[in-house]
Amino acid sequence: MPDNTPQQTPPKAKQDEREFSAALLDLDRGKVHDDATTALADVIEWVGRTSGKGKVILTVEVEPQDPKTHADTGVLLISGKVEAKCPRFERAASIFYADGLRGITRDDPHRDDAFRDRD
Numbered sequence: 001m002p003d004n005t006p007q008q009t010p011p012k013a014k015q016d017e018r019e020f021s022a023a024l025l026d027l028d029r030g031k032v033h034d035d036a037t038t039a040l041a042d043v044i045e046w047v048g049r050t051s052g053k054g055k056v057i058l059t060v061e062v063e064p065q066d067p068k069t070h071a072d073t074g075v076l077l078i079s080g081k082v083e084a085k086c087p088r089f090e091r092a093a094s095i096f097y098a099d100g101l102r103g104i105t106r107d108d109p110h111r112d113d114a115f116r117d118r119d
Helices: 020-050
Strands: 055-064 076-085
Touching: 020 055, 020 076
Parallel strands: none
Antiparallel strands: 055 076
């Protein structure tokens, strides 16, 4: 029985592929690379300050310039986005009390007046 499954083009040899780092340097005239460099430095700084964990997220999006003619032209739009997720210091919670008027107060409304600060 003949095999009727479509044949895919074999992958290009490794030597024909453009290195990712070279493509990254060309994205948006090097701005994506610059953003990634800055983001990495920011994350390293905040990890050092907080001993927390951080990450740099690089997203590279590839799409045909015109899906209708892509098979003929092969023109691609490639864009990059960099996001830094830096660890932050934990902030302490503060105690407040509802004042009954849609506001908050630091004074416990149930505490006896004898313990309140006097002017």
